[in-house]
Amino acid sequence: DVKVTQSSRYLVKRTGEKVFLECVQDMDHENMFWYRQDPGLGLRLIYFSYDVKMKEKGDIPEGYSVSREKKERFSLILESASTNQTSMYLCASREQGFHTEAFFGQGTRLTVV
């Protein structure tokens, strides 16, 4: 079974804290993604990576950074958490190419207080 694992299901952090969200995939996929999910807005792409140490901004990168030091791991970093970053965060991975599906982790619900 393919697997994308996010390190936490629920997180509560204080405003101004540095927050790390970790994601690991066991499928040797080249591409990994971080989305945030908010009611009525669907999934919006924050950052993606198409190779180790390579990253590209998505549609809403402000306030976030990412790290991909190893192929299987993609980390999302909130340098200084703010209340408007309270959301559900979803990690996904996908094999390179067009006829491939994206596999998602179970999500991390982050609350910033």
Next chain:
Amino acid sequence: GQQLNQSPQSMFIQEGEDVSMNCTSSSIFNTWLWYKQDPGEGPVLLIALYKAGELTSNGRLTAQFGITRKDSFLNISASIPSDVGIYFCAGQILNAGGTSYGKLTFGQGTILTVHP
């Protein structure tokens, strides 16, 4: 970024009814995917469409890739209580130069509630 407009935003139906939802875009997509998200879980792929005009079924689900490549629909027949969840369309577009890194754009989601 690219925009996908998904409708309806929510649906409340009786068990046994058929359901239809759709996505439209101002841009051409070369792949359309439909995902379902159960409460507390990540989205899971239901159906993938790769050719304009393609009509694909998966059990009670049927989806079509629009001829213009700017739209897609998903139908669910004879709904059952376990169909509840959020349904998302997603599309992939070629970047300039004909490359893509597997980036998917998602619709806003359709929340489906099925009453027994």
